[in-house]
Amino acid sequence: MTSSLAFYFSYQDTLAGKKDQIRSVVQVSASQVLHLRALKKSQQISEADYLQRLRLLIYSTSYSNGSYIFLMTQEARIYLHPKRPELEGLLINEVPHIKNGEAIAASFKQIAANPEKSQFWKLYLPKPDGGPSLEKLTYAQLLPDSDLIIGTGVYLDDLIPVYINRALSYITITLAVLLAAFATAVLISRNIVQPIIILSGQMKRLSSGDIDQEIRFTHHKDEIGQIAQSLEEFRDHLIENKRLRYMQEHVQFLENFDPVTRLYNRRAIGEALEREIIRNFENQEQVSFLFIRLDLLRNLTIELGDEQRDQILIETANRLRQILSINHRLARIGEGCFGLMLINKPAHINLEDVADSILNTIEQPIQLDNLQIQIGARIGIASYPEDGDQQFELIGRSEIAAKTARKREQGWLYFSQIKGQTAEHKLALWQDLSTAMDQDQFYLVFQPLFDLESNAPLSAETLLRWTHPTLGPISPAVFVPLAEQSGLISRLDHWVLNAVAKQCRNWLDKDIVFPRVAINLSGISFLRNDFEQKLQSIFSQYNVTLEHIELELTEGVLIEDLGRIQEKLKRVRNLGVNISIDDFGTGYSSLSRIKSLPVDHIKIDKSFIDDIDTNPQDLKIVQAIILMAQGLQLHVVAEGVETERQLSILREEQCDVVQGYLLSRPLPVADYEALIDEDLIIEGD
Incomplete structure (x- = not known):
C-alpha cells in the first residue's frame, strides 16, 4: 500500500512538474517572439531579418533532453518545426503517420477561437526520429495580434525514467522512514515496553513471594530506572520484613525452645x-x-x-x-x-x-x-x-x-x-532468698583492679554480700548456686544491676570521679532476649550512662552457645559496656575459640596465680595466656594476687591489670570512696 501510494504521488508530482516547465518555456518563448514582432512592426528590423531571427529563436530553443518549441498557424499548418523542417508548410492532417490529425487540428482551432485561454492536451504524435504515434502532453497559446500559435510538449514515455527515479526516491524515503519507524519501535520496545513487561513480571513474582530475584534496569537514568529502583526498594522492604518476621519467630522460638535439640x-x-x-x-x-x-x-x-x-x-x-x-x-x-x-x-x-x-x-x-x-x-x-x-x-x-x-x-x-543437715540447710536458704531481696538484706562491696602501667584503679569488681537476719553472713559460694538452682538468679542479677546504677548515681551527685564498675552476671540473665532493653531501662532510670559499666561473664557462658553469644556481645558493647571473661582457664575453651568474640578483657583465674612463683607449669600457662591475649589485642587481668613476688612476676610478664588482697580487699562504699582519692603507687620486688 505504501509503495502504491509512493508510485502514484511520484507520477502526479512528475506530471505537474513537466506541466509547469513547458508552460514556462512557452510563455518565455512567446514573449521573445512578440518582441521580434514589435521590432518588425516598428521597422527596426526588416521582414527578412525578422523571419531569420524568428527561425533562429525557434530552432535554437531546446530544453530538458531535446525538447523543443514549434509554431503553428490558426488553420493548423506547421509554420516552424526545429526537428522536422520538412514538414513546414503542411497542414497537420497532411503529416504522414499522424493518426488523429483532425483532432489535433481541432485543438489548435480551439486555441484560435479562445486566444485568452491556454490549455494542455494529450495528443498522439510520432517522434521526430520516426516511429509510431505516442502520447504527448502538449501546451500551446495564440500569439496576440497574429495567426501564430506557439507550443511545445513532452512525450509521456520520456517521463518514465524521471517518473521511475522519483518513484525510487519516494520508495527509498518511504523505506528509510519505515526503517526509522521500525528502529524507533524496536528501541521503544527494548527501552520501554520490554523493560515494563519484565518489571511487571518481576512485580508479580514479588507478590507471589519470590523476593530473592535481582531487579533489572535499576541502572537506567530514565523513568524506567526510577520504576526499577522503586521496585528494588519494595523488594528490599519485603526482604527486611521477612528478616524481621524470621527474627521475631526465632526470638519467640528461643524463648521457649532449645535451638540444638528443639526441645x-x-x-x-x-x-x-x-x-x-x-x-x-x-x-x-x-x-x-x-x-x-x-x-x-x-x-x-x-x-x-x-x-x-x-x-x-x-x-x-x-x-x-x-x-x-x-x-x-x-x-x-x-x-x-x-x-x-x-x-x-x-x-x-x-x-x-x-x-x-x-x-x-x-x-x-x-x-x-x-x-x-x-x-x-x-x-x-x-x-x-x-x-x-x-x-x-x-x-x-x-x-x-x-x-x-x-x-x-x-x-x-x-x-x-x-538425708542430712546440709540438704535441709540449703532448703531453708532457698525459702529465704526471695525474702532477702525484698528486704534489702544484700549489699555491695567493691574490689579495685589496678592498671600496672599507670598504677591507678582501672575499675572495681562489684561483689554481692548477704547478711542473713538469723544465720549472719552467707557466702556467695553458697547462695549464688542456690539462686541458680531455684530459678531466682535473674531476680538476683536484677537487684545487683539496680543497686549498681543507684550507687553510680550517688557518686555522680557527689561529683566523685570513679572508674568503671564491673558486675558479675549470670549467663541466664545475659542470654535473655530482653537483656539489652532491661539494662538500658535500669540505668536510664538513674540517668547513668552505660560507659561506667563492665560486665564479667564466666568462660562457660561464652562457650556454651558460641554463635548466639557473638551477636549478643556485639549489641551489648554497642551500648558502651565493656565485656570481661571471668575465671579464664578453668573452663574448657581456648583463646583460639573465643578470638572472634567482641570482648575487652580476660581474667586469669586465681588458681593459676596462687603458685606462679613456685610452679613452672602455672607460670608457663600464665605467660601463654598473656602472650596470646595481647596478640589478640585483649587486656589481661590477673586476679587473686596476694604476694609481692606474684605482683613482680606479673609486671615482668607485662600483665595489664591486677586484682587481689595484696592490693586491696573488697571494700564497703565509704572505704572505696576514700581509696579513689588516694594517690596509690603499686610496687613489686
Missing part, C-alpha cells in the same frame, strides 16, 4: 510445671519431675568439639522422644541436662521403670562418623506435693538428687531419699 528450654518447662502444679492443687495429684544429667559431656566436648557434642545431644533427645508417652514433657535445661515432667501418671507406671528405661536408652552406643561413643547419665526425681509446691523447688531438688546419685554412683535417686 522445651528451662523457662518453658518451668512454666509448664507451674501450670500443672496449679491445675493439681485442689486434688493434690502427683506431678513428678526427673532431672537427667549426662555424665562427662564436658570432657567429650573438649575432645570432640561443639559440633559433635550437639550431635550427641540431638541423638539422645531423639531416643528419649521415642520412649516417652503423650503425658510426658521433655526439655533441655542445661549444657548436658534434660528435664522430664510426668503429667497425670497412670497408676500402673512405675517411676523407677521409667528411670531405668531412660538410662538404658541413653547408654546405647552413639555412632559419630567413624567413632562410637557411649555415655551414661544420672537421674534425680522430685514430685509435687511431697518435695515442694513451686516449679523451681522441684527442678532444683531433682537436680540435687541427680548430683547426689552421681556421688553415690547410683543410676537414679529420689530427693526424698536424701
Whole structure:
C-alpha cells in the first residue's frame, strides 16, 4: 500500500512538474517572439531579418533532453518545426503517420477561437526520429495580434525514467522512514515496553513471594530506572520484613525452645510445671519431675568439639522422644541436662521403670562418623506435693538428687531419699532468698583492679554480700548456686544491676570521679532476649550512662552457645559496656575459640596465680595466656594476687591489670570512696 501510494504521488508530482516547465518555456518563448514582432512592426528590423531571427529563436530553443518549441498557424499548418523542417508548410492532417490529425487540428482551432485561454492536451504524435504515434502532453497559446500559435510538449514515455527515479526516491524515503519507524519501535520496545513487561513480571513474582530475584534496569537514568529502583526498594522492604518476621519467630522460638535439640528450654518447662502444679492443687495429684544429667559431656566436648557434642545431644533427645508417652514433657535445661515432667501418671507406671528405661536408652552406643561413643547419665526425681509446691523447688531438688546419685554412683535417686543437715540447710536458704531481696538484706562491696602501667584503679569488681537476719553472713559460694538452682538468679542479677546504677548515681551527685564498675552476671540473665532493653531501662532510670559499666561473664557462658553469644556481645558493647571473661582457664575453651568474640578483657583465674612463683607449669600457662591475649589485642587481668613476688612476676610478664588482697580487699562504699582519692603507687620486688 505504501509503495502504491509512493508510485502514484511520484507520477502526479512528475506530471505537474513537466506541466509547469513547458508552460514556462512557452510563455518565455512567446514573449521573445512578440518582441521580434514589435521590432518588425516598428521597422527596426526588416521582414527578412525578422523571419531569420524568428527561425533562429525557434530552432535554437531546446530544453530538458531535446525538447523543443514549434509554431503553428490558426488553420493548423506547421509554420516552424526545429526537428522536422520538412514538414513546414503542411497542414497537420497532411503529416504522414499522424493518426488523429483532425483532432489535433481541432485543438489548435480551439486555441484560435479562445486566444485568452491556454490549455494542455494529450495528443498522439510520432517522434521526430520516426516511429509510431505516442502520447504527448502538449501546451500551446495564440500569439496576440497574429495567426501564430506557439507550443511545445513532452512525450509521456520520456517521463518514465524521471517518473521511475522519483518513484525510487519516494520508495527509498518511504523505506528509510519505515526503517526509522521500525528502529524507533524496536528501541521503544527494548527501552520501554520490554523493560515494563519484565518489571511487571518481576512485580508479580514479588507478590507471589519470590523476593530473592535481582531487579533489572535499576541502572537506567530514565523513568524506567526510577520504576526499577522503586521496585528494588519494595523488594528490599519485603526482604527486611521477612528478616524481621524470621527474627521475631526465632526470638519467640528461643524463648521457649532449645535451638540444638528443639526441645522445651528451662523457662518453658518451668512454666509448664507451674501450670500443672496449679491445675493439681485442689486434688493434690502427683506431678513428678526427673532431672537427667549426662555424665562427662564436658570432657567429650573438649575432645570432640561443639559440633559433635550437639550431635550427641540431638541423638539422645531423639531416643528419649521415642520412649516417652503423650503425658510426658521433655526439655533441655542445661549444657548436658534434660528435664522430664510426668503429667497425670497412670497408676500402673512405675517411676523407677521409667528411670531405668531412660538410662538404658541413653547408654546405647552413639555412632559419630567413624567413632562410637557411649555415655551414661544420672537421674534425680522430685514430685509435687511431697518435695515442694513451686516449679523451681522441684527442678532444683531433682537436680540435687541427680548430683547426689552421681556421688553415690547410683543410676537414679529420689530427693526424698536424701538425708542430712546440709540438704535441709540449703532448703531453708532457698525459702529465704526471695525474702532477702525484698528486704534489702544484700549489699555491695567493691574490689579495685589496678592498671600496672599507670598504677591507678582501672575499675572495681562489684561483689554481692548477704547478711542473713538469723544465720549472719552467707557466702556467695553458697547462695549464688542456690539462686541458680531455684530459678531466682535473674531476680538476683536484677537487684545487683539496680543497686549498681543507684550507687553510680550517688557518686555522680557527689561529683566523685570513679572508674568503671564491673558486675558479675549470670549467663541466664545475659542470654535473655530482653537483656539489652532491661539494662538500658535500669540505668536510664538513674540517668547513668552505660560507659561506667563492665560486665564479667564466666568462660562457660561464652562457650556454651558460641554463635548466639557473638551477636549478643556485639549489641551489648554497642551500648558502651565493656565485656570481661571471668575465671579464664578453668573452663574448657581456648583463646583460639573465643578470638572472634567482641570482648575487652580476660581474667586469669586465681588458681593459676596462687603458685606462679613456685610452679613452672602455672607460670608457663600464665605467660601463654598473656602472650596470646595481647596478640589478640585483649587486656589481661590477673586476679587473686596476694604476694609481692606474684605482683613482680606479673609486671615482668607485662600483665595489664591486677586484682587481689595484696592490693586491696573488697571494700564497703565509704572505704572505696576514700581509696579513689588516694594517690596509690603499686610496687613489686
